[in-house]
Amino acid sequence: MLPVFWIAAIVAIVSTVMVITRANAIHALLYLIVSLLAVAVMFMVLGAPFVAMLEIIVYAGAIMVLFVFVIMLLNLGPKGVEQERRWLKGGVWGGPCVLTFILLVEVGVMLSRSGIAESPAIVPVPPKEVGIALFGPYLIGVQLAGILLLGGLVAAYHIGRPEPRDEEKPT
Amino acid sequence: MDYTDLTALAPLIVTAFVAVLIVVVLSVRRVHRVVLGVTLVGLVLAGLSIMLAVPLAPRQVTVLLIIDSYSLFYFGLLLAAAVVVSLLAFSYLEQRRENREEFYVLLVIATVGAMVLVASNHFVSLFLGLEVLSIGIYGLIAYLRNTPFAVEAGIKYLILAGASSAFLVFGMALIYGQTGSMQFGAMAAKLSGDVHLGLVLPGLALMVTGVGFKLAVVPFHLWTPEVYQGAPTPVTAFIATVSKGGMLALLLRFFTEFEALDLGPILLAFALIAIASMLAGNLLALLENNVKRLLAYSSIAHVGYVLVAMLAGGGLAAEAVTFYLVAYFVSTLAAFGVVTVLSDRDREAEQIEDYRGLFWRRPWLAALLTVSLLSLAGIPLTAGFLGKFYVIAAGVGAAQWALVIVLVAGSAIGLFYYLRWVVVMFGQLPTSEAQWSWPRPQALWGGAGLALAALAVSILWLGVYPAHLSGLIQACIPG
Known part of the structure; x- marks a missing residue:
C-alpha cells in the first residue's frame, strides 16, 4: 500500500x-x-x-x-x-x-x-467506533463544537444583517 | 459522565447556558436592560457555582478537561472580568445605533472558550477552547459594523487567527505523531522515558507560533495595535485581559507538566520572545499618541514580564504569574474602562490630547485612570508593583539575570509613557471653546461607575494588603 x-x-x-x-x-x-x-x-x-x-x-x-x-x-x-x-x-x-x-x-x-x-x-476504523469515541470520551468536544457554531451563527447574523432604513434606533 | 462530573463542570455549564438563554430571551423581545440583567445574573451564578466544584477538585472530567483548584481560580478571574466588561459595555452600546443585544451572546461565548482553555489538559479541548474564544472575538471586534475601522480590524484578526490556528494544529499533529497521545500528562510521561525527542521539538516550535499570536508577543504582535484601535473599547479590554489571560494560564499548565523535560531550544525561544516583547513593546509605546495603541504596546510588554516569571520555573513561578495576571487584569480593565466611559457616540476618547486637563473636569475618573496607570507602571502601593515584585523575585530566584535586567530596563522606559499620560491629565485646561466641549459632560451610568470603583479599590487593596490574594493563590496552586 x-x-x-x-x-x-x-x-x-x-x-x-x-x-x-x-x-x-x-x-x-x-x-x-x-x-x-x-x-x-x-x-x-x-x-x-x-x-x-x-x-x-x-x-x-x-x-x-x-x-x-x-x-x-x-x-x-x-x-x-x-x-x-x-x-x-x-x-x-x-x-x-x-x-x-x-x-x-x-x-x-x-x-x-x-x-x-x-x-x-x-x-481500519469503522464509523461505529468513530461515533462511540465522539459520544463517549469526547462528548464535551462535540458540545463545544455546538457552542462554536452558535457563536459563528450569532456573529454572522449580526454583521450580515441588513441596515435599518430610518434613523431611528432599532429596538 | 455522571452526576459528580456534571457538578464539577457546573461553572462551564452555567456559563454556556447563559449564552443560549440570552438567544432565547432575544427571540422573545429585545430589551437591552433585560439582556444585561440576564448576563450579569448568569455570570454571577456561574461564579457562585465554582463553590459547588471546589470540594470535588481535582477531578479529571472525561479525557478533555481537568477541574482542579487552579482552573477554578482562573474561572473566577475570567468570569469577574466578563462581568466588568459587560457593565462597561452597557452605556457604551446604549449610545449606538446597532443591535446591542448580540454583544452579550458573543461575550459569554468567548468567556466559555477562555474557561475551556484554562481547564484543558488535552489538545482537543485546547483547540476547541481557543476556537470558541476566537469566534466570539471576531464578532465582537467587528461589532460596530458601520465603522470601517472595526470591520477592517475584524477581518485582520480573522485571517491572522485562522493562519495561526493552522500552525497550532500542525504542531499538535507532529507531537501526537511522535508520542501517540494528546493528553499533556501522558505526553510528558512518554517523553521522559524516551530520550529521543524526534518530531516533538518542531511540533512545539509550530505551537509556539500559534500561541504567540494569541498572546501578541514579538514577533507575532503586528496585528495588536490595529485590532486594539479598531475594536470597540470594551472589546479591547476583553481581548487584553480574558483572551490573553486564558492563553497564559494554559501555557503555565503546559510548562508545569513538561517541566521535567529538557526542552532547551523551546525555553531559549521563549526567553528571546520575552526579551523582544519587553523591549519592543515599551519602545514602540513611547511614540504613540493614541491611547488605545499605547495600551496595546504596553500589553505586549506585560506579557513579556509574565513570561519572565514563567521561564523562572518552580513553585514561585506559578504564584508569580497568577498574581501578576490578577494585577494586570484589574489595572488594564480600569484603564480601558475610563477610556470607555469617556467615549461618546461619535468617537472614542483615544487621542492623548483628549485627556488634557481631565482632572479639572472629571476628577474621579482622572484619579482612577492615574491609579491604574501607576499600577501598570509598577509604582509602589498599587497592585502592579507587587506583581512586578513577584516576577522579579521569581526571576532572581532562578538566576535569570538577562531577563531580569531587561525587565527592569523595560519598566523604566514604561514609566515615561504612563507618566506622560498622567501629566497630560493634570495639565492646563485647553483654552479654545472647541476643545473644551469634548469630552462632552455626560453622566456616568451607575453600573459602570460601580465596576470602576470596584476596580480602583482592588488595585489599591492588592497593593497595600496582598496577603488575602497571595494566600488564596498559594492554596489554589500546588507549588
Missing part, C-alpha cells in the same frame, strides 16, 4: 501548489477539490475509510460546491457567460483531470485487491 500513499501524497502537494499559484479563483478551486480528494485517498490507505468519505462529502462536496456556486453567481449576465466560457477552455481543466485520474486508478487498485488494509499494522 505504500506506493499508493506516496502517489496520493504527491498529487496532494502538486495540486495544493497549483491552488496557491493560480490567479483565477475558479481554477484554484478546481485544484483545491483535487487536493481534498487526494487527502481522502490518503485517509483510506491509512485505514480510515469513514474519514475519507466525510472528507469527500463535506469538503469536496458541500463546501467546495458552495464556493464555486457563489463565485459563479457573482458574475451573472452575458459578460459572465463569456467569462465562464473562457474559464472552461481546454488546458484549464486538463491539469485537475489528470490528477483526479491518477487518484481514480489508485482507488481502483485498492478495491481490486479486496480490502483496504493489507498491512497488519493498519486496522
Whole structure:
C-alpha cells in the first residue's frame, strides 16, 4: 500500500501548489477539490475509510460546491457567460483531470485487491467506533463544537444583517 | 459522565447556558436592560457555582478537561472580568445605533472558550477552547459594523487567527505523531522515558507560533495595535485581559507538566520572545499618541514580564504569574474602562490630547485612570508593583539575570509613557471653546461607575494588603 500513499501524497502537494499559484479563483478551486480528494485517498490507505468519505462529502462536496456556486453567481449576465466560457477552455481543466485520474486508478487498485488494509499494522476504523469515541470520551468536544457554531451563527447574523432604513434606533 | 462530573463542570455549564438563554430571551423581545440583567445574573451564578466544584477538585472530567483548584481560580478571574466588561459595555452600546443585544451572546461565548482553555489538559479541548474564544472575538471586534475601522480590524484578526490556528494544529499533529497521545500528562510521561525527542521539538516550535499570536508577543504582535484601535473599547479590554489571560494560564499548565523535560531550544525561544516583547513593546509605546495603541504596546510588554516569571520555573513561578495576571487584569480593565466611559457616540476618547486637563473636569475618573496607570507602571502601593515584585523575585530566584535586567530596563522606559499620560491629565485646561466641549459632560451610568470603583479599590487593596490574594493563590496552586 505504500506506493499508493506516496502517489496520493504527491498529487496532494502538486495540486495544493497549483491552488496557491493560480490567479483565477475558479481554477484554484478546481485544484483545491483535487487536493481534498487526494487527502481522502490518503485517509483510506491509512485505514480510515469513514474519514475519507466525510472528507469527500463535506469538503469536496458541500463546501467546495458552495464556493464555486457563489463565485459563479457573482458574475451573472452575458459578460459572465463569456467569462465562464473562457474559464472552461481546454488546458484549464486538463491539469485537475489528470490528477483526479491518477487518484481514480489508485482507488481502483485498492478495491481490486479486496480490502483496504493489507498491512497488519493498519486496522481500519469503522464509523461505529468513530461515533462511540465522539459520544463517549469526547462528548464535551462535540458540545463545544455546538457552542462554536452558535457563536459563528450569532456573529454572522449580526454583521450580515441588513441596515435599518430610518434613523431611528432599532429596538 | 455522571452526576459528580456534571457538578464539577457546573461553572462551564452555567456559563454556556447563559449564552443560549440570552438567544432565547432575544427571540422573545429585545430589551437591552433585560439582556444585561440576564448576563450579569448568569455570570454571577456561574461564579457562585465554582463553590459547588471546589470540594470535588481535582477531578479529571472525561479525557478533555481537568477541574482542579487552579482552573477554578482562573474561572473566577475570567468570569469577574466578563462581568466588568459587560457593565462597561452597557452605556457604551446604549449610545449606538446597532443591535446591542448580540454583544452579550458573543461575550459569554468567548468567556466559555477562555474557561475551556484554562481547564484543558488535552489538545482537543485546547483547540476547541481557543476556537470558541476566537469566534466570539471576531464578532465582537467587528461589532460596530458601520465603522470601517472595526470591520477592517475584524477581518485582520480573522485571517491572522485562522493562519495561526493552522500552525497550532500542525504542531499538535507532529507531537501526537511522535508520542501517540494528546493528553499533556501522558505526553510528558512518554517523553521522559524516551530520550529521543524526534518530531516533538518542531511540533512545539509550530505551537509556539500559534500561541504567540494569541498572546501578541514579538514577533507575532503586528496585528495588536490595529485590532486594539479598531475594536470597540470594551472589546479591547476583553481581548487584553480574558483572551490573553486564558492563553497564559494554559501555557503555565503546559510548562508545569513538561517541566521535567529538557526542552532547551523551546525555553531559549521563549526567553528571546520575552526579551523582544519587553523591549519592543515599551519602545514602540513611547511614540504613540493614541491611547488605545499605547495600551496595546504596553500589553505586549506585560506579557513579556509574565513570561519572565514563567521561564523562572518552580513553585514561585506559578504564584508569580497568577498574581501578576490578577494585577494586570484589574489595572488594564480600569484603564480601558475610563477610556470607555469617556467615549461618546461619535468617537472614542483615544487621542492623548483628549485627556488634557481631565482632572479639572472629571476628577474621579482622572484619579482612577492615574491609579491604574501607576499600577501598570509598577509604582509602589498599587497592585502592579507587587506583581512586578513577584516576577522579579521569581526571576532572581532562578538566576535569570538577562531577563531580569531587561525587565527592569523595560519598566523604566514604561514609566515615561504612563507618566506622560498622567501629566497630560493634570495639565492646563485647553483654552479654545472647541476643545473644551469634548469630552462632552455626560453622566456616568451607575453600573459602570460601580465596576470602576470596584476596580480602583482592588488595585489599591492588592497593593497595600496582598496577603488575602497571595494566600488564596498559594492554596489554589500546588507549588
